[in-house]
Amino acid sequence: MTALDTAVPLRxxxxxxxxxxxGLLGERLSTASAVREQHGRDESYHxxxxxxxxxFCRTTEEVAAxxxxxxxxxxxxxxxxxxxxxxxxxxxxxxxxxxxxxxxxEVLAVRAEDMDVTVQAGVTRKQLNEYLRDTGLFFPIDxxxxxxxxxxxxxxxxxxxxxxxxxxxxxxxxxxxxLADGRVIRTSRxxxxxxxxxxxxxxxxxxxxTLGVVTEVTLRLHGIPEAVMAAVCPFPGVAEAVNTVITxxxxxxxxxxxxxxxxxxxxxxxxxxxxxxxxxxxxxFEFHGSETGVREQVEMVQSIASEFxxxxxxxxxxxxxxxxxxxxxxxxxxxxxxxxxxxxxxxxDVCVPIxxxxxxxxxxxxDLDGTTMFTPIVGHVGDGNFHVLFVFDPDNAEEIAEAKRLxxxxxxxxxxxxxxxxxxxxxxxxxxxxxxxxxxxDMLDVMASIKRALDPENIMNPGKxxxx
Amino acid sequence: MTALDTAVPLRxxxxxxxxxxxGLLGERLSTASAVREQHGRDESYHxxxxxxxxxFCRTTEEVAAxxxxxxxxxxxxxxxxxxxxxxxxxxxxxxxxxxxxxxxxEVLAVRAEDMDVTVQAGVTRKQLNEYLRDTGLFFPIDxxxxxxxxxxxxxxxxxxxxxxxxxxxxxxxxxxxxLADGRVIRTSRxxxxxxxxxxxxxxxxxxxxTLGVVTEVTLRLHGIPEAVMAAVCPFPGVAEAVNTVITxxxxxxxxxxxxxxxxxxxxxxxxxxxxxxxxxxxxxFEFHGSETGVREQVEMVQSIASEFxxxxxxxxxxxxxxxxxxxxxxxxxxxxxxxxxxxxxxxxDVCVPIxxxxxxxxxxxxDLDGTTMFTPIVGHVGDGNFHVLFVFDPDNAEEIAEAKRLxxxxxxxxxxxxxxxxxxxxxxxxxxxxxxxxxxxDMLDVMASIKRALDPENIMNPGKxxxx
Numbered sequence: 023m024t025a026l027d028t029a030v031p032l033r034x035x036x037x038x039x040x041x042x043x044x045g046l047l048g049e050r051l052s053t054a055s056a057v058r059e060q061h062g063r064d065e066s067y068h069x070x071x072x073x074x075x076x077x078f079c080r081t082t083e084e085v086a087a088x089x090x091x092x093x094x095x096x097x098x099x100x101x102x103x104x105x106x107x108x109x110x111x112x113x114x115x116x117x118x119x120x121x122x123x124x125x126x127x128e129v130l131a132v133r134a135e136d137m138d139v140t141v142q143a144g145v146t147r148k149q150l151n152e153y154l155r156d157t158g159l160f161f162p163i164d165x166x167x168x169x170x171x172x173x174x175x176x177x178x179x180x181x182x183x184x185x186x187x188x189x190x191x192x193x194x195x196x197x198x199x200x201l202a203d204g205r206v207i208r209t210s211r212x213x214x215x216x217x218x219x220x221x222x223x224x225x226x227x228x229x230x231x232t233l234g235v236v237t238e239v240t241l242r243l244h245g246i247p248e249a250v251m252a253a254v255c256p257f258p259g260v261a262e263a264v265n266t267v268i269t270x271x272x273x274x275x276x277x278x279x280x281x282x283x284x285x286x287x288x289x290x291x292x293x294x295x296x297x298x299x300x301x302x303x304x305x306x307f308e309f310h311g312s313e314t315g316v317r318e319q320v321e322m323v324q325s326i327a328s329e330f331x332x333x334x335x336x337x338x339x340x341x342x343x344x345x346x347x348x349x350x351x352x353x354x355x356x357x358x359x360x361x362x363x364x365x366x367x368x369x370x371d372v373c374v375p376i377x378x379x380x381x382x383x384x385x386x387x388x389d390l391d392g393t394t395m396f397t398p399i400v401g402h403v404g405d406g407n408f409h410v411l412f413v414f415d416p417d418n419a420e421e422i423a424e425a426k427r428l429x430x431x432x433x434x435x436x437x438x439x440x441x442x443x444x445x446x447x448x449x450x451x452x453x454x455x456x457x458x459x460x461x462x463x464d465m466l467d468v469m470a471s472i473k474r475a476l477d478p479e480n481i482m483n484p485g486k487x488x489x490x
Numbered sequence: 491m492t493a494l495d496t497a498v499p500l501r502x503x504x505x506x507x508x509x510x511x512x513g514l515l516g517e518r519l520s521t522a523s524a525v526r527e528q529h530g531r532d533e534s535y536h537x538x539x540x541x542x543x544x545x546f547c548r549t550t551e552e553v554a555a556x557x558x559x560x561x562x563x564x565x566x567x568x569x570x571x572x573x574x575x576x577x578x579x580x581x582x583x584x585x586x587x588x589x590x591x592x593x594x595x596e597v598l599a600v601r602a603e604d605m606d607v608t609v610q611a612g613v614t615r616k617q618l619n620e621y622l623r624d625t626g627l628f629f630p631i632d633x634x635x636x637x638x639x640x641x642x643x644x645x646x647x648x649x650x651x652x653x654x655x656x657x658x659x660x661x662x663x664x665x666x667x668x669l670a671d672g673r674v675i676r677t678s679r680x681x682x683x684x685x686x687x688x689x690x691x692x693x694x695x696x697x698x699x700t701l702g703v704v705t706e707v708t709l710r711l712h713g714i715p716e717a718v719m720a721a722v723c724p725f726p727g728v729a730e731a732v733n734t735v736i737t738x739x740x741x742x743x744x745x746x747x748x749x750x751x752x753x754x755x756x757x758x759x760x761x762x763x764x765x766x767x768x769x770x771x772x773x774x775f776e777f778h779g780s781e782t783g784v785r786e787q788v789e790m791v792q793s794i795a796s797e798f799x800x801x802x803x804x805x806x807x808x809x810x811x812x813x814x815x816x817x818x819x820x821x822x823x824x825x826x827x828x829x830x831x832x833x834x835x836x837x838x839d840v841c842v843p844i845x846x847x848x849x850x851x852x853x854x855x856x857d858l859d860g861t862t863m864f865t866p867i868v869g870h871v872g873d874g875n876f877h878v879l880f881v882f883d884p885d886n887a888e889e890i891a892e893a894k895r896l897x898x899x900x901x902x903x904x905x906x907x908x909x910x911x912x913x914x915x916x917x918x919x920x921x922x923x924x925x926x927x928x929x930x931x932d933m934l935d936v937m938a939s940i941k942r943a944l945d946p947e948n949i950m951n952p953g954k955x956x957x958x
Binding site: 138177180184191192201216217221225228244272273274314315373437440445464465468 | 646660682783839904911914
C-alpha cells in the first residue's frame with residue numbers, strides 16, 4: 023500500500039564489496055534472488071525491497087567486519103531477525119547488505135542467581151524459554167510471533183504479558199551493538215540500576231537498526247509463578263469488556279495478561295482455531311502469583327467483571343488448556359486474514375491512556391461500521407493498546423483508500439487522547455508520517471540530530487523512523 | 491576534594507546578558523553573592539563554583555527565554571533544584587547562569603484514573619505526596635532527601651523503594667525539556683508504552699542538565715497499598731544480613747524496601763535519632779500489598795531471615811511507628827557526619843549484580859579495617875546498591891588521600907563484578923574518571939557525540955558527565 027519513494031537514490035553494493043564479504047563469510051554471503059527477496063519482506067502489506075546481498079553472520083565480530091566493509095563504501099546495512107515486523111522495517115529501500123542474525127543462536131550465559139541471561143540476537147523468544155525450562159525462570163515478553171530477541175529489542179516489542187512484566191524497554195539490561203563505523207560497544211553492565219551517564223541501552227532499544235546493529239542482548243528474567251490461571255469471559259458489549267479492564271488496572275490488580283477480542287475477532291478465531299467461544303466481545307485473562315495471590319486476583323476480577331455483565335468465566339487451569347487458549351489468541355492475526363482468502367492485511371497499533379480506552383475503541387468501531395473490509399479488533403488492553411486488523415482486497419483501490427483513511431482517523435483520535443501511533447510495532451517506513459504528527463518537528467529534529475551523530479553517512483537501515 | 495580544573499576557560503555572563511535577564515525576570519534575577527554561592531554548592535565535598543547569576547524562573551517559557559539569551563552569547567546554563575546532589579552537579583565550572591526551578595511548584599494535572607501526574611520541575615517529592623494525599627495514589631521514589639522531581643529525573647534517582655517500584659527511569663512517563671537553543675520539546679505522550687521512535691524520555695532522564703533543562707515531568711503513580719508493615723531485624727554478621735536480601739530477591743518476594751545498615755551506621759543512627767537498635771548489621775524492611783499478600787511476604791522473609799540467624803524482628807505497624815523507623819534510616823547520612831564534628835563526608839555509590847553483593851560488601855568492609863575515618867555502610871541492597879560514607883577530616887591530607895584510594899578500590903571491585911560506579915547519585919564532575927573506567931572510550935565517544943549533537947556550543951551544564 024505504501025509505494026516506495028522512487029526519489030531516494032539507490033546505494034547498491036558494488037561487486038568488490040560483494041567479493042570482500044564472500045571472502046569473509048564464504049557461502050554465508052548470498053546473492054541468490056530468492057534469498058534476497060525473502061529478506062526484503064516482512065509480514066506487512068508494504069511493498070518489499072530486496073537487499074543486494076544477505077550476510078548470514080555468526081558472531082559480533084563478523085557483524086562488525088561486514089559493517090566496516092559497507093561503511094567504507096557508504097553502502098546501507100539492514101539487520102534482519104525473523105522478518106516478523108509489520109512496518110517494512112527490513113525493506114532495503116536504498117539497496118545494500120542485509121545482516122541476517124538467524125545463525126546467531128547461542129545463549130551465552132544464564133545467571134539464575136541474578137535472574138538474567140545474555141543471548142545472541144538471533145535467539146527467538148520461544149527458543150530462549152525452551153532453554154530456560156529447568157531453571158525456574160522465564161522470559162515473559164510475548165509479541166505473538168516467535169520473533170528474535172534482537173528484533174524485539176530493536177522494535178521495543180511488547181505483547182500480551184506487558185501489563186505485568188513491562189516491554190522490551192524494561193526487559194533489556196544491556197546490549198552489544200555494532201556502530202555505523204564497525205566499532206562495538208556494550209551499552210551497560212549488569213547492575214539492576216545505574217546513573218552512569220546517558221542511557222544508551224534505552225536509546226538503542228526501539229531504534230530499529232537505524233543507529234547500530236544489536237548483536238547480543240542481556241535480559242532480565244522472572245521466576246515462573248507458583249500458580250497460573252487463565253480464563254475467557256464473554257461480555258454483553260465492547261464498553262462493558264473494556265470498562266472491566268480499566269477498573270481492573272485502576273484497582274492495581276497485578277494481572278499478567280488481559281486481552282480484548284471483539285465479536286468479529288472471536289468469529290475468526292473460532293473458524294481458524296476450531297474453538298467455540300460465544301461470538302461477542304470477550305476478554306482473555308491470565309493470573310500469575312502464589313496460590314493465595316492468584317485466588318485474590320481472581321476474586322477481585324470476577325467481582326469487577328460481574329458489575330459489567332461478565333459472569334460466564336471459562337477457566338483454563340492445566341498448562342495444556344492454557345496453551346490452547348493462548349494459541350488461539352496468538353493466531354488472531356492469521357485467523358483474521360483467513361476470513362477473506364486472497365486478501366492482505368495491515369494492523370493499526372495505537373495506544374492511549376487507559377481512561378480513554380473505552381471511548382477510543384467504541385468510537386473506532388463506529389467508524390468501521392459499513393466497511394466492506396473485514397476489520398476485527400484485538401488488543402493488549404491492559405496497556406491501552408489495541409489493533410484493528412484491516413483485511414483488504416489488494417486489487418480493490420477503494421478498499422485500500424478506505425483502509426488508509428480509517429487508519430488515519432484512528433491515529434488522529436489516539437493522538438487527540440494523548441496516545442501514541444504505535445504501542446509496539448514500531449515506525450519502520452510505514453508510520454513515519456504519523457511519527458511527525460505525534461511528536462512535532464522539533465522532536466523529529468532532535469531524533470534526526472542523534473541519527474546524524476551516530477550514523478553520519480546514513481547507512482544504518484536508512485529511510486526508517488526519521489528522515490535525515 | 492576534587493580540585494576544580496583551572497585549565498577550563500570561564501565563559502562568564504557579560505553585563506548585557508545580566509541586564510537582559512533582569513528585564514525578563516525583574517527581581518527574580520539575582521547576582522547577590524550569597525545567592526550565587528549557595529547555588530554553586532550541593533551536599534557534596536566537591537569544591538563549589540558559584541554561577542554569575544541565578545534566574546528564578548516560574549514557567550517553561552521563562553526557562554526557554556533565559557536559555558535563548560544565554561545561547562546567543564554562548565554562556566553556560568546550569569539547572570538547580572534543591573541542591574541535594576552529591577557529585578558537584580550544580581557547580582558552575584565555567585561560570586554562567588544558574589536556572590533555579592524552586593519557584594516552579596505547580597502540580598499541573600493529577601489524572602487519578604490514569605494513575606499519572608504532571609508537575610513543574612521544582613515540585614519536591616514530599617510536596618507531591620502531600621498534594622496526592624486524598625487521591626489514594628502515591629509517588630514511591632524516595633532518595634532520602636526531599637529533592638525536586640526535576641532534579642530526580644535529571645540524576646535518574648532512586649532510593650529505598652526502587653526494589654519494588656523501580657527508579658526514575660521507570661517512573662517518568664514524559665518530560666518537557668528546554669533544548670540548548672531554547673526550543674521546547676515534550677518527549678512523550680501519556681500512553682503507558684510506545685514504539686514511536688527514539689526513546690528521548692529515557693535519554694533525558696539521567697542526563698543531569700547536560701542536554702537540556704527539564705521543566706515539567708509526567709510521572710506514573712501507584713495505588714497506596716491496602717496494607718503496609720515495616721520491621722527492623724538485627725543479624726549476627728554482614729554476610730548473614732546480605733544473604734537474607736539475596737535470597738529474598740531470588741525468591742521473587744515483591745518487597746517494597748529492604749535496606750542494610752552495618753554496625754557503625756546503626757551506632758550513628760542511635761546517637762543521632764535517639765533510637766536503641768542493637769549495634770550489629772541490620773536490615774530495615776517494608777512490605778506493601780493486600781492484607782493476605784503482606785502476611786505471605788512477611789512469612790517468607792521471616793523464614794529466610796531465620797536461616798541466616800535473623801530472628802528478632804521488631805515490627806512497626808502504625809504509620810507513626812513506620813515513619814519514625816524510616817526517618818531514622820533517611821537521616822543515616824547526617825547521622826554519619828555528626829559522629830565526627832567538623833568533618834566532611836562523601837559517599838561511594840556502587841551497584842552490583844545481586845549475586846555478588848555479599849562478597850562486595852564483605853571485601854569492602856575488610857578494606858575499611860584500620861582506617862582513622864568513620865566509614866559506616868548503608869545500602870539499598872535489594873537493588874545491589876550500597877554506600878560507604880567516608881567521614882574525613884578536611885584538614886588531614888592523609889585521610890583525604892586514603893578516602894580517595896579506598897573509594898577507587900570499591901569502584902574497581904564493583905566494575906570487576908560487572909557492576910556500576912554509580913547506582914543512583916549520578917556522575918556530575920566527581921565521577922567522570924570512573925565513567926570512563928566503566929564504559930570505555932567508545933561508549934564515552936558515543937555519549938560525547940550525542941552531547942555535541944544536542945548542545946553544539948557546550949553551554950548546558952558543561953564539564954559534567956562527559957568531556958567534549
